Amino acid sequence: MNETDILVNKVANSGLVTIDLEQYYPKQDLIEFDIKPFLFRELILKELDFRKAIQEVDWKSFEGKILCVFCSVDAIIPKWAYMLIAKYAQEHVADLQFGNKDQALLSLFEKTLRSVNWAIYKDQKIVIKGCGDLEVPASAYQTVCYLLTPFASSIMYGEPCSTVPIFKKKKAGIS
Structure with a gap:
């Protein structure tokens, strides 16, 4: 193998930050x-x-x-x-919620996501992970995008190797 045959992991070098919404899933049953x-x-x-x-x-x-x-x-x-x-x-x-499990999950995700300091992702390229073991409500994806948009330079959905572009901040001076 010579110098030109070296494989480069472009995903690892892309500077993408992956956010897995499953980390905000309630720990209790x-x-x-x-x-x-x-x-x-x-x-x-x-x-x-x-x-x-x-x-x-x-x-x-x-x-x-x-x-x-x-x-x-x-x-x-x-x-x-x-x-x-x-x-x-x-x-x-541990907690009391009004509504069935699905309604409670919506409420818990909303509460948890709104308590996160999203400013730590300022000017970052964000990928919101789309697949996992737990059923994350669609509203959580909507909420995280809404809360991240003022800070992130771009937001994508999926996996770093295969994403759907959602948002890209306009560069200053470009109309």
């Missing part, structure tokens, strides 16, 4: 808590029955998990019912 079984005929919440049933829930079984509270049937649930669940869950769960 998300557990759904459906109010439906606590309703009379899956339609009406009776206060005394609800209070008794909620008191008897094994809240320790949710220890360290993210509890996603929702109702899977079209019923009118008074706001205090959610407050009562929060009261009992508070000392056991």
